[in-house]
Amino acid sequence: MNRELRRKKDLLWLLTRKEITLKYKRTILGVLWSLLNPILLAIVLFIAFKIFMRIKMENYTFFFLSALFPWNWFSASVTMSTGTLIGNVNLIKKIHFPRHFLIVATILAQLVNLLFALPIIACFSYLSGKGPGINWLITIPILIVGQFIVTAGICLAISMVNAYFRDMEYIIGVVISLLFWMTPIVYPLRIIPETFRIYLVLNPLTYLITAWREILMSNHIDWRSIGISYGSSLGFLLLGILVFQGLGKKLDEVI
């Protein structure tokens, strides 16, 4: 491999590892929290849906978690990367390096949580008797890449815009929770009326989350949803790159 390319790879890896290390610095359990957190969340939801709020859908905890864990990767990435550029003023102003690496590293560091949550989902799947199977090995990497693409697009744009308008931080909080309810996470896609579904492509997470749920819950590869989500993901990535490059030229004047 070309030396410069190897150096870039090293840099990205080190920045990612730095994010992960820093997240758990000064905690006793360290990276174990990444595993413990989803387990505790699963227990809480299980109690909530079994005892307090008895939802008539079969296996609702599993249904909810299979969408919630991928969603959490997205929402944590967006929330974290909003402040990434302004939080690294020193680095950006004093050292010349690809600035988008900071954003990519933030997203990759958040992926760790999803990876730790997958074994828990696998337990649910095993108990339900449908999986996990060979389909998981094919689909999960495809979905991770697809979700990475759309997340990167959105995070690049938001982190850059936030350097110009710090108001973004507050707007994002609201938009994220709006998006949470507009994405089929707590409800299935099919309860949305047929006539509205065409607009759902605008929400890049709709079909992505649907595809996640199809594979995790039913061990079924939903190629149609994967295709649609890849299409809109690439669109968002393009938009993100344009915003990042366009506004990036004057970044030094605003941070």
Add this chain to the structure above:
Amino acid sequence: MNGVVEIKDVWKKFPMHRDKPGFKEFLVNLPKFVNRNSNSDFWALKGISIDVKQGECLGIIGKNGAGKSTLLSLILGTIYPTKGGIKVSQKITPLLDIGAGFHPDLTGRENIIINGVLLGLTKDEVMGRIEDVVSFSGIKEFIDMPVRTYSTGMYLRLAFSVAIHTDPELLIIDEILAVGDEAFQKKSREALLALIKEGVTTIFVSHNLSAVKEICRRAIWLDDGMIQAEGESEKVVGDYLRLITHGQ
């Protein structure tokens, strides 16, 4: 063809009012933002052209606010020129704010690795010379402790050691750094001079005029964003001194 840094007619302006408008203000005043009045801009550099040759040491002098730091940042690539072009064909090692990439919660060793890669090495290369970096810094016993527990002196010594061990091709220095105690100052100064003598291209900004005369053969005097004088460092420094002592 052997110009390491080629700066051609570079202009750089900064907006004068630095208080950032919020989103609401931006929308309300949109027309004003679109055809923004250029009176409120400050031109930090006005048509600078400089060529730096391979192996040369160029000194840059001038008053505060003359545009020296802006020029360095432009060469470094952390800001873009408003007009004009800059070409740099060597790997830059900045000795400006050393330790800028350090994170207080990471250990000295972790910071060496990240900074080494940020300054242009691969991870393997950093690992190969990490012991040299540590021994040069002279803080071996603290190297696996978080940097936030370091004293200012220790912090700067470590940062300097990393920078000097990254095979600099083009050094950018803002003042000869007075790092650490007497002994370390001497050591770091000698290490830098050795690099410059070896033929590492150097751009050296300083208010220490005798150091500029001593180290650099050529010097540039910047004033108000323009080149006031350029040539033999002896002569440029002399002209500059004359203006300071006799000028108003």
